[in-house]
Amino acid sequence: MDELNGHVIVCGVAGIGMRIVDQLVASGEQVVVVGRTPDPRLTAAAARWNVPHLVAGIGIADALAAAGLSTAMAVICVEQDELWNLETALLARELRPDVNVVAQLSNATVGGAMNHGGGPGAVLDIADLAAPSVVEACLGIAVHDVEIADIGFVAAQLDVSEKSTLRTLYGDLAPVAVVSAGGGLIACPGRDHLVGPGDVATMLGTDDDFDRAHISLKRGAYVGERSVGPRRRDRVRAAVRGFVEDTNPNFFRMLGVLLTLLVISSTILRVGYTKPGMSILDALYFSTETIATVGYGDFTFSDQAVWLRLFSIVLMFAGVTTTALLMAFLAELLISRRLSQTAGKRAARFMTGHVVVIGLGAFGIRVARELKSRGRDVVVIERSANSRFVSAAATLGVPVIFGDATVTDTLVDARVAHASAVAVLTSDDMVNIETGIAVRGVLGDRWPDAPGRPGVPVVMRVFDRSLGDAVAHRFGFRNVRSTEELAAPWFIGAALGLQVLGTFSIGTQSFMVGRLEVAADGGLDGMAMHQLSANTRVIALRRTATGDVEHPPRRGTSFAAGDHAYVVGPYEELLGVLRRDRGLV
Incomplete structure (x- = not known):
């Protein structure tokens, strides 16, 4: 491979690695491509890409x-x-300190230590990169803040109310995308693009730009209906019903045996106890004493008939046994695993307007944490009680319902029908699709496609972008998010020298805001703005010579070596701009 120069070494192709190489x-x-172990999929994929591939069986350092x-x-x-990622990143940095090293690590402590003075590159976490897009979709956030050249910019999705051009409707605001009423998306259209009612235009500018266009921005999320708190009577009924559902059925059998013993003993004592006789209350009191083996000395069997003393022996043994079993079942209710697995159901019993997160993995807990930080109530559904994030959910105060989310009863326990949003985030695409269909059945007329209703956002995690597009089209899911699509731009940008400032989703398309430095004698040096790709928009230009920021740059404005260009668009287009700057186009 001596002929290679300026190439990228990708270690690992499973999951996001495949998208990065693609x-x-x-x-x-x-x-x-470097694989950790021999894998037929690696060989087949490398052949499809027509790229060299190696297996690190000989050692990571030798493979690099x-x-x-x-x-x-x-x-x-x-x-x-991830341990292999850490070892590979450390070895690469040791062997060549000046190379860009970008590594996936979910451990924040180790990642922070790696990022601190570790040379060029970055340590990134896929869950952290992809979670904000899911949270925004759940909360219906249509305003995205991003800092560009130390200036606060806003990308806002605006409903078009009349037929006109973007220039007429929004003035100097920069068009980022237009989603037509039919669902088609146009990236970075010109300001003279014609739009009409039913279209949604995403425009970018500063707060002052929106003020000049007489557009009032509504930041934050729609809060939705909140639980107003059930009446005391309803709480008592729910508490009783919950106790019955959570308790071992044998508890009630033993309780019935104990009550039967009391009734039989009280009847026998009332009739057969002499010297002196007993009232009904005395009989009940003495029966309770005998069963509990307390004996205060106020009543005794010593001077009673033989048959009654024999009965007292049987009663004491039966009472002790029954009471012990009753206490055992009560202890099971209080301290057993059964209680922990039903606690989530009880906590969710009265929730309304909450967000249901399905899947308690690294991605799910990250989304739940962000939702809680925004003041939203969250309920998590998780299939396995052994998930390592259960304790993290407990720390957040998030109830976890253990069960299969593809089963309607589990969704009912989480009160999906009363939720303000649902995020389906397991690590299995097929399970996510099946769960999404089950959620649609539970939501009924609250499904987003129901006529005359805004619908409940249902955000589905699908790894592959093409599969996500197909699922959205076939099953009518509006918010399908591909984690590899959301996270890949950050890894690629960090590797190639494009600083990613932020990403956001419009429909199923991911857009990226990035910064690049114009190279001397590169392809952008001296180029005018209008010569760039039509699907890319330059938002601002910081001149190195003066430090001034041009916003927005005009069509005739030219790049100069050393300038910092701030661009927005689909990340494939931004990579094209980066390649052009490097003189590869």
């Missing part, structure tokens, strides 16, 4: 050297085994 190859980058680390531009570590 995009790098599509952008014309030279790529070498064989992949051309000495001449590589970047190393991306996205293997599913």
